[in-house]
Amino acid sequence: MKIRDLKKEDILLLSKIVSLNYSKKYGENSKKEIEASFENKIIPPKYLVAEEKGKIFGFAGYIQSWMDYSVYNIFWVNVHPDYQKQNIGSKLVKEVIKKIKSIKGDYKAKMILLTTTKPKFYSERFGFEIMSSLGKDEVLMSLKF
Numbered sequence: 001m002k003i004r005d006l007k008k009e010d011i012l013l014l015s016k017i018v019s020l021n022y023s024k025k026y027g028e029n030s031k032k033e034i035e036a037s038f039e040n041k042i043i044p045p046k047y048l049v050a051e052e053k054g055k056i057f058g059f060a061g062y063i064q065s066w067m068d069y070s071v072y073n074i075f076w077v078n079v080h081p082d083y084q085k086q087n088i089g090s091k092l093v094k095e096v097i098k099k100i101k102s103i104k105g106d107y108k109a110k111m112i113l114l115t116t117t118k119p120k121f122y123s124e125r126f127g128f129e130i131m132s133s134l135g136k137d138e139v140l141m142s143l144k145f
């Protein structure tokens, strides 16, 4: 399994994974958000993709925050429902954190923020801490460097 940067031809497949995990509407939204990675944005979203032998199993996105250039957000961590619980999500998040930590200079990361309904996944493996409840099962989590 390799974790690599997004290619344009991945977009439709990745949005299909989101449709399967959430809904058709979320799938359509994610398609536009992933496409933004190739547009000329001052702060573009970036995505890593889990692939083996040409087959795509999942992906994860991250972006620098407009709130503060040293804060980054992780989002759309999605593994195809048929391939969950095989460590793919963990590999993706590990690589995203590595990428964010490798940023040097003015944009060096001080913190990662994310929201999730699966806090255990992020706290046990990566040390994220719950900052606040956002209602229902959703929480805001942070990882401070």
Ligand SMILES: CC(C)(COP(=O)(O)OP(=O)(O)OC[C@H]1O[C@@H](n2cnc3c(N)ncnc32)[C@H](O)[C@@H]1OP(=O)(O)O)[C@@H](O)C(=O)NCCC(=O)NCCS
Binding pocket: 021, 076, 077, 078, 079, 080, 083, 084, 085, 086, 087, 088, 089, 090, 091, 115, 116, 117, 118, 120, 121
């Ligand atoms: C959340 C999500 C990304 C996790 O991806 P994943 O590939 O299933 O994650 P992992 O396999 O690394 O870990 C998930 C669980 O499988 C277990 N696991 C990993 N490898 C395993 C293996 N070989 N055998 C048995 N269990 C295993 C892990 O221990 C972990 O257990 P836990 O949930 O009790 O902590 C995935 O479930 C998903 O896409 N869900 C839908 C979208 C979503 O909710 N995204 C999160 C938004 S923040």
